[in-house]
Amino acid sequence: MSDIATPGATDTAPPATITFADFGLDPKIQKAVLEQGYTIPTPIQAQSIPHVLAGSDLMGAAQTGTGKTAAFVLPIIQKILRHASNSASPARHPIRALVLTPTRELAVQVAENAASYSKHTDLRAAVVYGGVDMKEQVSILRNGVEILIATPGRLLDHIGSKVANLSQVEILVLDEADRMLDMGFLPDLQRIIDLIPAQRQTLLFSATFSPEIKKLAQSYLRTPVTVEVARQNAAADTVKQVVHMVSSADKQRAIVKVLEARTRAGLSRQCIIFTNSRLGCAKLSRALERDGIKAGAIHGDKSQGERTLTLDAFKSGAIEALVATDVAARGLDIPDMPCVINHELPYNAEDFIHRIGRTGRAGSKGDAIALVDASEKRLLDDIEKLMKRKLDVQPLPEGAPSQSRPSSSSYGSSSGSRSSYSAPAKMSDPFFYKPYEPSVASVSTVDAAKPEEKKAGITPAKPAVGALLGGFKKK
Ligand code: AMP
Numbered sequence: 001m002s003d004i005a006t007p008g009a010t011d012t013a014p015p016a017t018i019t020f021a022d023f024g025l026d027p028k029i030q031k032a033v034l035e036q037g038y039t040i041p042t043p044i045q046a047q048s049i050p051h052v053l054a055g056s057d058l059m060g061a062a063q064t065g066t067g068k069t070a071a072f073v074l075p076i077i078q079k080i081l082r083h084a085s086n087s088a089s090p091a092r093h094p095i096r097a098l099v100l101t102p103t104r105e106l107a108v109q110v111a112e113n114a115a116s117y118s119k120h121t122d123l124r125a126a127v128v129y130g131g132v133d134m135k136e137q138v139s140i141l142r143n144g145v146e147i148l149i150a151t152p153g154r155l156l157d158h159i160g161s162k163v164a165n166l167s168q169v170e171i172l173v174l175d176e177a178d179r180m181l182d183m184g185f186l187p188d189l190q191r192i193i194d195l196i197p198a199q200r201q202t203l204l205f206s207a208t209f210s211p212e213i214k215k216l217a218q219s220y221l222r223t224p225v226t227v228e229v230a231r232q233n234a235a236a237d238t239v240k241q242v243v244h245m246v247s248s249a250d251k252q253r254a255i256v257k258v259l260e261a262r263t264r265a266g267l268s269r270q271c272i273i274f275t276n277s278r279l280g281c282a283k284l285s286r287a288l289e290r291d292g293i294k295a296g297a298i299h300g301d302k303s304q305g306e307r308t309l310t311l312d313a314f315k316s317g318a319i320e321a322l323v324a325t326d327v328a329a330r331g332l333d334i335p336d337m338p339c340v341i342n343h344e345l346p347y348n349a350e351d352f353i354h355r356i357g358r359t360g361r362a363g364s365k366g367d368a369i370a371l372v373d374a375s376e377k378r379l380l381d382d383i384e385k386l387m388k389r390k391l392d393v394q395p396l397p398e399g400a401p402s403q404s405r406p407s408s409s410s411y412g413s414s415s416g417s418r419s420s421y422s423a424p425a426k427m428s429d430p431f432f433y434k435p436y437e438p439s440v441a442s443v444s445t446v447d448a449a450k451p452e453e454k455k456a457g458i459t460p461a462k463p464a465v466g467a468l469l470g471g472f473k474k475k
Pocket residue numbers: 037038039040041042045063064065066067068069070330331332432433434
């Protein structure tokens with residue numbers, strides 16, 4: 001799953017059971033992490049954070065989706081926290097950490113994370129990128145900001161008009177450096193880096209270690225620690241995947257039939273059902289309850305307390321069907337499952353792999369059932385392309401709402417009786433994914449800007465139209 005190579009350092013990999021508390025982060029940062037629902041660091045976090053805190057340059061082989069953002073943002077906040085000031089004077093808020101990303105969407109995403117993780121501190125985070133009016137960005141930069149996330153071209157524009165000054169930058173992050181090179185940013189990168197003090201810490205993240213990246217690393221990093229974390233892009237072999245073609249209107253009844261078939265086969269009814277929207281999640285959960293299935297919903301509108309209660313009920317068996325959106329599922333430690341049902345296919349194929357990765361973990365067997373209607377055919381194609389395999393389309397089990405025939409092999413992969421499911425010990429899930437597109441959550445983060453920030457012109461326009469925004473803070 002992950003390994004570490006440390007050419008420039010003598011450290012060994014940290015113990016597998018490391019927790020966020022072990023990093024010695026300031027309580028304000030730990031509080032924010034807890035509020036995100038993170039309990040265990042992902043491998044890239046466990047391996048990178050101590051090195052960043054120790055001041056090493058770092059070269060991380062990790063893609064978006066591995067928890068990489070927190071791997072650099074959390075220790076950055078810790079390191080620059082000593083500069084935090086509640087003074088209104090812009091002079092007290094120079095740029096201390098600069099994160100360069102190849103795309104606007106990634107910049108927004110990183111900025112949202114930076115704003116969340118720093119929300120209990122007096123540090124400011126903001127994002128600037130091209131393709132939108134500069135005015136709002138200018139006002140944000142003039143007010144002062146300690147953590148700046150930027151795409152290179154637009155940052156150079158601001159430097160050119162003397163709105164951004166990099167002379168006090170202590171930490172530089174090149175995020176998705178391989179993509180930056182692909183997109184021809186090298187000359188811009190060079191110009192920016194020339195403006196940053198040589199006495200800095202540099203962190204470089206890249207999905208590949210191509211010769212170009214190695215060259216870049218050599219010229220910009222000093223005896224870097226190298227941390228490597230792989231992201232799976234295939235489901236475990238132990239997961240048996242089945243697709244049922246079902247019209248949207250029949251999907252809820254199809255779930256009931258699927259669970260009845262599992263009961264008849266002596267399998268556990270315990271399952272996670274993924275939906276795409278919060279509203280759909282809540283509605284489905286209620287509808288299943290009416291059908292006699294013990295169901296509970298977790299989604300982004302639920303408080304952390306409610307989510308924990310529902311999850312505990314699920315783990316104890318009081319709830320059989322946990323209906324979840326990706327947002328909720330990601331931030332929670334959901335244990336290994338005998339069965340995952342996709343009520344709808346996710347819009348992003350990689351999310352599908354994340355969802356079905358909830359079953360068949362650590363060598364145990366599991367069933368992943370997708371209910372697909374005709375309008376989702378394109379999403380199914382994308383998923384099959386990503387997984388490089390065709391999924392088995394089977395009729396629904398007997399008694400199902402469509403005219404399908406019973407299939408004895410439908411859920412035959414699960415070995416043995418699972419009528420008494422018990423949750424395994426907590427484990428970290430190394431597999432996270434978040435698409436580049438700004439999420440709905442990003443809109444609300446932005447909308448949650450303080451009134452005075454809005455007044456100060458920090459309120460972003462809608463990411464959908466690619467507007468600038470300050471991914472600003474705070475609660
Ligand atoms: P990233 O690779 O930074 O884009 O992160 C991918 C997703 O993982 C994001 O939705 C993060 O909020 C989430 N995430 C990051 N760290 C953790 C963690 N330690 N536990 C649970 N979720 C996390």
